[in-house]
Amino acid sequence: MENRIDWISVTLYIVILLFGWMNIYAACYDEAHSAVFDIATLHGKQIIWIAFSAVIALGITLVEPKIFSSIAYIIYLVVLGLLVLTLIIGSATKGGLSWIDFGFFKFQASEFAKFATALALAKYMSSQDIDYSQLSAKAKAWAIILIPAALILLQHDTGSALVFASFLLPLYREGMSPKILVTGLIAVILFVLALLINKYIIVGVLVLIALFYLFVWLNKRSRKHYVWVSAILIACTLFTFSVDFVFDNILEPHQRDRIYVLLGKSNDTHGSGYNVYQSKIAIGSGGFTGKGFLHGTLTKADFVPEQETDFIFCTVGEEWGFVGSCIVLGLYLVLLLRIIKLAERQRSVFSRFYGYSVASILFLHLFINIGMVLGLLPVIGIPLPFFSYGGSSLIAFTILLFIFLRQDTEHTKPL
Numbered sequence: 001m002e003n004r005i006d007w008i009s010v011t012l013y014i015v016i017l018l019f020g021w022m023n024i025y026a027a028c029y030d031e032a033h034s035a036v037f038d039i040a041t042l043h044g045k046q047i048i049w050i051a052f053s054a055v056i057a058l059g060i061t062l063v064e065p066k067i068f069s070s071i072a073y074i075i076y077l078v079v080l081g082l083l084v085l086t087l088i089i090g091s092a093t094k095g096g097l098s099w100i101d102f103g104f105f106k107f108q109a110s111e112f113a114k115f116a117t118a119l120a121l122a123k124y125m126s127s128q129d130i131d132y133s134q135l136s137a138k139a140k141a142w143a144i145i146l147i148p149a150a151l152i153l154l155q156h157d158t159g160s161a162l163v164f165a166s167f168l169l170p171l172y173r174e175g176m177s178p179k180i181l182v183t184g185l186i187a188v189i190l191f192v193l194a195l196l197i198n199k200y201i202i203v204g205v206l207v208l209i210a211l212f213y214l215f216v217w218l219n220k221r222s223r224k225h226y227v228w229v230s231a232i233l234i235a236c237t238l239f240t241f242s243v244d245f246v247f248d249n250i251l252e253p254h255q256r257d258r259i260y261v262l263l264g265k266s267n268d269t270h271g272s273g274y275n276v277y278q279s280k281i282a283i284g285s286g287g288f289t290g291k292g293f294l295h296g297t298l299t300k301a302d303f304v305p306e307q308e309t310d311f312i313f314c315t316v317g318e319e320w321g322f323v324g325s326c327i328v329l330g331l332y333l334v335l336l337l338r339i340i341k342l343a344e345r346q347r348s349v350f351s352r353f354y355g356y357s358v359a360s361i362l363f364l365h366l367f368i369n370i371g372m373v374l375g376l377l378p379v380i381g382i383p384l385p386f387f388s389y390g391g392s393s394l395i396a397f398t399i400l401l402f403i404f405l406r407q408d409t410e411h412t413k414p415l
Helices: 008-029 042-061 067-071 072-089 109-125 134-152 158-173 178-196 199-217 224-248 255-261 274-285 312-344 349-373 393-410
Strands: 090-092 096-101
Touching: 008 042, 008 274, 008 312, 008 393, 042 224, 042 393, 067 072, 067 109, 067 158, 072 096, 072 109, 072 134, 072 178, 096 109, 109 134, 109 158, 109 393, 134 158, 158 178, 158 349, 178 199, 199 224, 274 312, 274 349, 312 349, 312 393, 349 393
Parallel strands: none
Antiparallel strands: 090 096
8 A cells, every 4th residue: 555656647638638628629629520539620639649658657557666766867868868869860840850750650859858857866866975065976967968958959959859858846855055045046037138128228137236235235354255155256247248249140140139029129910929819819819717618719710839739838828718727736836746745655766856856847748839829938939748749748747746756655665
């Protein structure tokens, strides 16, 4: 009894999965192809992926948990090989080069890179001879994260690459300095402000903050304080003036347009801002209780592009309204809290770190997807876990979750 799989998490997974399928059915509903098992439709194909994922989930529960730790680096290297292969033979889709096309199905290696990196990083962090306070140990941990992220960026898949920032939370849980999190937050704030405000004004404000800290906030000042504050001020200034170069030379034109739309510097509702504009209309039209299943007028008319994949949540908002949207978000919240609770009871560093990685990856996907659908974040193309249409993402998320649930069945055994 003690080593049984956590059925609360499994139940939440199944409920989210089925509710997602219902909304995929609604998003691509066609009276001429209304049969549930019509594999010529997206909802019919999704049933196949759901069944395949169920088989994989069952298979994972039958595997000895220690195997995942022993082959973590092998899985990681195999996925890195697939990412490199994608750069060589990948097919271009919507501006990205992230798919390997086998003809009868397409495979997206970047989706599998997330759980592979989680396994490899958990394996590394659980090594008995590691001292994470050493610079070399930190460098190796960051290399495990940044190598697949860089390969994915080369595929022009910014959304998937951004997900690798989710590993900050499990690293923080295992002792990473909070200064890194604060530095990342400051960088994001400065990046946005540099696009909106004159850069000399930003630098002037930074100087005032530095002076206030040195001569008002600190009771005791030393040469060390002056050096550190000066270094931070110079770094922030250089970063602020480098924003334009990064924005103009690294980001793709459509990514720049979407950021301008988000920041209110552009109002292109027929171009780069079309998806979000139509999505907000669809969600707003759903009201409190929604228009009802298969009664979403904007959904049926296919006004929102990608409404069965990245913008699936607008279908929820239109047909199920505010109530249905809250239920979906509530299901995800309960699942995330459950995973964190399970992670905290793990006796091994590998299982605990991997559990936090699962929760962080799912949370960042949820946060970015819902944020972009509501117009609160730029559109970067990222699926809603277990909900959006797609075989690669569904299988990868299923593997990600069930490896941890299998690890959890051993939490009562001695190390």
